[in-house]
Amino acid sequence: MSENNSGNEHTSAAEFLKGLWDENPVFVMVLGMCPALAVSNTAINSMAMGLATTFVLVFSSILVSSMRNLIPNQVRLTAYIVIIATMVTVIDFLLAAIVPDIHKTLGAFIALIVVNCIILGRQEAFAAKNNVKLSALDGLGMGLGFTFALLCIGSIREILGSGTLFNVPLFSDKFEPWVIMILPPGGFFTLGFLLLFFNWYKQRRKVKKV
Amino acid sequence: MDNLIWIFVSALLINNFTLTYFLGICSFLGVTSKLVTALRLGLANIFVMVITAIWAWLLNTYVLTYAPYLRLISFIIVIASTVQLVEMVVKKLSPELYRALGIFLPLITTNCAILALALFATNKGYGLVEGIVYALGAGGGIALALVLMASIREETKLMDIPKVIEGTALSLIIAGILSMAFMGFAGMFSAS
Amino acid sequence: MNEENVHTEDAPKEPSSGRLIATLGIAGFFSGILLVGAYLFTLPMIQANKARALEAAIYKVLPGSKSFETLVLKDGTLEVFKNAEASNQGAPPNSIFAGYDSTGALVGIAVPAEEPGFQDIIVGIYGYNPSAKTIIGFEVLDSKETPGLGDKIVKDMAFKTNFAALSVEPELVVVKKGQKKNPNEVEAITGATISSKAVVRLLQKSIGNWKPAIEKYIATAQKDKQ
Numbered sequence: 043m044s045e046n047n048s049g050n051e052h053t054s055a056a057e058f059l060k061g062l063w064d065e066n067p068v069f070v071m072v073l074g075m076c077p078a079l080a081v082s083n084t085a086i087n088s089m090a091m092g093l094a095t096t097f098v099l100v101f102s103s104i105l106v107s108s109m110r111n112l113i114p115n116q117v118r119l120t121a122y123i124v125i126i127a128t129m130v131t132v133i134d135f136l137l138a139a140i141v142p143d144i145h146k147t148l149g150a151f152i153a154l155i156v157v158n159c160i161i162l163g164r165q166e167a168f169a170a171k172n173n174v175k176l177s178a179l180d181g182l183g184m185g186l187g188f189t190f191a192l193l194c195i196g197s198i199r200e201i202l203g204s205g206t207l208f209n210v211p212l213f214s215d216k217f218e219p220w221v222i223m224i225l226p227p228g229g230f231f232t233l234g235f236l237l238l239f240f241n242w243y244k245q246r247r248k249v250k251k252v
Numbered sequence: 253m254d255n256l257i258w259i260f261v262s263a264l265l266i267n268n269f270t271l272t273y274f275l276g277i278c279s280f281l282g283v284t285s286k287l288v289t290a291l292r293l294g295l296a297n298i299f300v301m302v303i304t305a306i307w308a309w310l311l312n313t314y315v316l317t318y319a320p321y322l323r324l325i326s327f328i329i330v331i332a333s334t335v336q337l338v339e340m341v342v343k344k345l346s347p348e349l350y351r352a353l354g355i356f357l358p359l360i361t362t363n364c365a366i367l368a369l370a371l372f373a374t375n376k377g378y379g380l381v382e383g384i385v386y387a388l389g390a391g392g393g394i395a396l397a398l399v400l401m402a403s404i405r406e407e408t409k410l411m412d413i414p415k416v417i418e419g420t421a422l423s424l425i426i427a428g429i430l431s432m433a434f435m436g437f438a439g440m441f442s443a444s
Numbered sequence: 445m446n447e448e449n450v451h452t453e454d455a456p457k458e459p460s461s462g463r464l465i466a467t468l469g470i471a472g473f474f475s476g477i478l479l480v481g482a483y484l485f486t487l488p489m490i491q492a493n494k495a496r497a498l499e500a501a502i503y504k505v506l507p508g509s510k511s512f513e514t515l516v517l518k519d520g521t522l523e524v525f526k527n528a529e530a531s532n533q534g535a536p537p538n539s540i541f542a543g544y545d546s547t548g549a550l551v552g553i554a555v556p557a558e559e560p561g562f563q564d565i566i567v568g569i570y571g572y573n574p575s576a577k578t579i580i581g582f583e584v585l586d587s588k589e590t591p592g593l594g595d596k597i598v599k600d601m602a603f604k605t606n607f608a609a610l611s612v613e614p615e616l617v618v619v620k621k622g623q624k625k626n627p628n629e630v631e632a633i634t635g636a637t638i639s640s641k642a643v644v645r646l647l648q649k650s651i652g653n654w655k656p657a658i659e660k661y662i663a664t665a666q667k668d669k670q
Contacts, residue, residue, distance in 0.1 A: 052358045052420065054380070056363050064437075072303070075274065075278075076274060076275060076276065076277055076278055077275070077364050077365040077368070078273040078274075078275070079277070080275070082261060083591075085253050093313075109471075112467060113467055113471075114463060114464055114467055116464055117464050117467060117468055119272055120329075120332075120468060120470045121468060123328055123329075123332070123465065124329075124468075124471050124472060124475050125471065127325040127328050127475075128475035128478050128479055130324055131321060131324045131325070131479055131482070132478060132479070132482040134324075135321070135482045135483060135485075135486040135490070136482070136486060137485035138489075138493070139485075139490050139493070140485065140489070142490075142493040142494075145545070146586075148564045149367065149375070150372055150375055152322050153366060153367075154275075154364055154368055154369050154371070156324060156328060156367065157328075157364040157367050158364075159278065181421070184388075184574035189537070193346075203591070204591070208353045210437040218293045219591070220287060221590070221591055222432070224591050225435065225437070225590070226271060226272040226273075226274070226435075227428040227432040228428075229274060229428075230424050230425065230427045230428030231425060231428040232386040232425075233424050234420075234422075234424030234425040234427075234428060235421075235425075236422065237420055237421040238416060238417055238421040240562060241416045241417070241419075241421060242416045245416060246417065258560050262564065266563065266564070267563070267564055269668045320483070321480060321482070321483040322479070325475070334589075375563075417472070437588070438562050438563050439562040439563075439638045
């Protein structure tokens, strides 16, 4: 993790934007895919999962950074985990109350946001050392970057696997869906090929610079 | 008994934690390049999972009926402290086992598969015995996936691989193929 | 994680364990308040959602039904589950639902059941007409069957019409598509025979388990009326 902790130099906008592209948690750092990939078989599921994660990330960051001077070092990880678990439980209840259908399809994977390495990672690497405003922006940027990445995976899988996007049919009847894409192997393949593309892109840029 | 066999085989092969639920892929992609390491990590996983299953059942039966909102927090805290406790006990009682499991015990705390096991087992309403069988199946499934992956990666070490696909991308694509192979197990119980 | 973070200058060398416990206590206290608040705030909505989903499923598998009551199995006998407040919490395990039409006549009994399918457990609910000994409706509540193949048990309308009037006697039989001749036969879905068979096995097993209790209950209910 390349975290330049030089607080003042960063503008707020930069803190927000870095999560979207330069330090995109999924494509660049390959973090936090454990629980999320399982529900990335449609665009709508991916978006719900991404937004739920963003919610947890932003509010945990706010809480952690506002208490950063009160929490002794020895118990900081425990305290962070308690805070994160609380936020996850809250979003779990909220989703069950407001959008029961989505809550049913995501199932236990909402609760698994708790072990998403991105969240604990951002608390430790950023929120614990920066003020509330920057931490919230950092959380929002990272969360949206994560949502974006998950949405990419979900859209690819849904378009190829069922021929639809957000349940809207895209092709004529002649399109035979690649069912494998909405099955678990499709998740591995999609992320694998996306990473492959990112590697290729990065290498080409390096070659050009030289 | 039929039910227990179904739970075990379902968790081990048909709904393999790593290859169909993407649980524990962090360690699956990161750690496995040596067969022995993978085997030890798998064993540590089974070990912690069985203990977690017992804890999850205890909590779910005696505490969470009164305070369902504490489910996630209590699971997380119990898992973290169990792993630490197990580490200390194993260190004292069997230094050999401790050396074998090595650094993997603490690493497992952050493994999503352990929490997932506790959540799935309680969601499905498993009792104590069913929970332990489920843990054995799920842990065994993870160990199996780790060992398979490590063996394949040991082979790829000597191959001439294009630079862009090296590392995680390659592992993910191998995992996809493995996952496809495991799809063949589906239906093995209902084909009759 | 970050080595540099462990030794920041503002951290005192060794805070007393009292302070450690106090901090965690305060964090726990606040998260407790937050949790209980969110729980109490969302509970009525979640329960309403669950009740609505159950109600919708029951009315779907018992066409024509307008109201239902929950029956619980106790020592081999079905009893009406009356506790209105508790039924808000969702029906107790081992319960089935008797559906009545607008005149109060029994339409049938809705029974939830589950069975291992191709991929994972299939959870469903079916409507059973005890007097005609037929199944009058079936809905899948939860399944992870293969999209495009096994999930036709949820989406395939032709498969669903199998369960509009399906005689459970002598027993359910799976036949090829287009070869249904007797009222106790179910046409399998092409390309999803395993899932189709799993659904039939689910019905067969569950009917076998519940039939004696349901018949006993109907008999006593009729006696009470006379």
